[in-house]
Amino acid sequence: MDEGLKMLKDLTDAKGIAGNEREVRQVFESYIKDSADELVRDGLGSSIAIKKGQEDGPKIMIAGHLDEVGFMVTQIDENGFVKFQTVGGWVPHVMLSQKVTIVTRSGEEITGVIGSKPPHLMTAAERQKSFEIKSMFIDVGSTDKAETESFGIRPGDMIVPAFDFTVMKNEKFLLAKAWDNRIGLAIAIEVLKNLKKENHPNTVFGVGAVQEEVGLRGSKTAAHFVKPDIGFAVDVGIAGDTPGIRPEEAQSKMGKGPQIVLYDASMVSHPGLRNFVTDVADELGIPYQFEAIPNGGTDAGSIHLTGNGIPSLPVTIATRYIHSHSSILHRDDFDAAVKLLTEVIKRLDAETVKQITFG
DSSP: OOHHHHHHHHHHHSOOBTTOOHHHHHHHHHHHGGGOSEEEEOTTOOEEEEEEOSTTSOEEEEEEEOOBOEEEEEEEOTTSOEEEEEESOOOGGGTTTOEEEEEOTTSOEEEEEEOOOOGGGOOHHHHHSOOOGGGOOEEOSOSSHHHHHHTTOOTTOEEEEOOOOEEOSSTTEEEESOHHHHHHHHHHHHHHHHHTTSOOSSEEEEEEESOOTTTSHHHHHHHHHHOOSEEEEEEEEEOOOSTTOOTTTOOOOTTSOOEEEEEETTEEOOHHHHHHHHHHHHHHTOOOEEEEETTOOOTHHHHTTSTTOOOEEEEEEEEBSOSSSOEEEEHHHHHHHHHHHHHHHHTOOHHHHHHHHHO
16 A cells, blocks of 8 residues: 555544544644644644745645544433434435444444344335434444443444445545545645645645534634635535436536535635636646535635635535445545645745735
C-alpha cells in the first residue's frame, strides 16, 4: 500500500462522530503537522494548521470536517439491548442488520449489530414499509442490562459504522466508511504538503472542523478564529452514475473530476471565486464538473457568513452511497482536486482576492 493510500486508510478507519472527533483529529494532525508552521485548535475542537507564505498576503481557509455520521447510546433496556440516537442524517433502509462499533469511555471497542425482525415474522404490510429509526436497537450479545453495563457501555458513548478501508479490483475505486468527510481532510493535508515546496502569496489555514454533520458548527468557530479572506470547503458530493438516479437529480460521474458546487441548501457559491477556480482548471486542463445539491450543505455555508462575509466555494468529490456504512469514490477525482486547489491558492495574491471580492 502506497503512502497516499495509507493516509486515506488511517483517516477513514478512525472513529469520530460529531462532538467526539478526538481520534480523527489526532490522525489529521499527524499527517498535516510537518507541512504547517503552526498547529492550533479553537475552543470547540477544530484543528487549524497554518502554512505561512507572504506575511501581508490574504488568508485562505481550506476546510474539511472531522466528523462522520454515526450514533450515540441513549439507553440500555432490561434485556441488554442498546437504544441510540442518530448523529447526522440517516435513512432507515441503510441501517438494519448493519455492524457497528460502540466506543466506551475507556476507549474499548464493543461490536454490535442493529437488530432487525426476520422476514418470516413480518406481515405483508410490514414488509412494504420502512422500519422507524426510533424503534431500532443494537444487539451487543449480552443477556441483560447488567451484562451490557459491565462491558462499560453507558449513555453518551459513540457508535460508528464498522467497515474496513478497501481498494477494489479496479484500484482507482476506493471503498470505505466515512469518506464524508475524511476525503476533505486528505485534500487539505495534500494541498499543504504541496505548498510546503512552493512560494505562495498568502497564508493558508488547513482546517479539520468539528460537528459539520449536525449543523456546520465547527467551521463557524474556526472561521471566526481565522477570519479568512477566501474560504473553500472540501467535502463529498453526490455521484449520479448509479442505477435509479436521474441526470436532473445528480449529473456528476466518478472519475470525471472534482465538483464545483453552484448551489446547495446552505449557500449560493460566490460567482467571482467560482469563475476564478474554473478558469484555472481550464488553463491547466484539470477536469471538473458543475453540481447543485439542493438538499445538503457544506462548511462553506458557515464560512461565507463570517464577519462581513467571505467569498466561499465548495469543492467536492462525487461519492456513491454517502450517509451509509460504506461509500465509494475515485482516486483520480481526489488527485485532481488537490492539484486544482494547490494551483488556485498559488494564484490568490492580494490584488486577485480584491478583484474576486469586489469585482
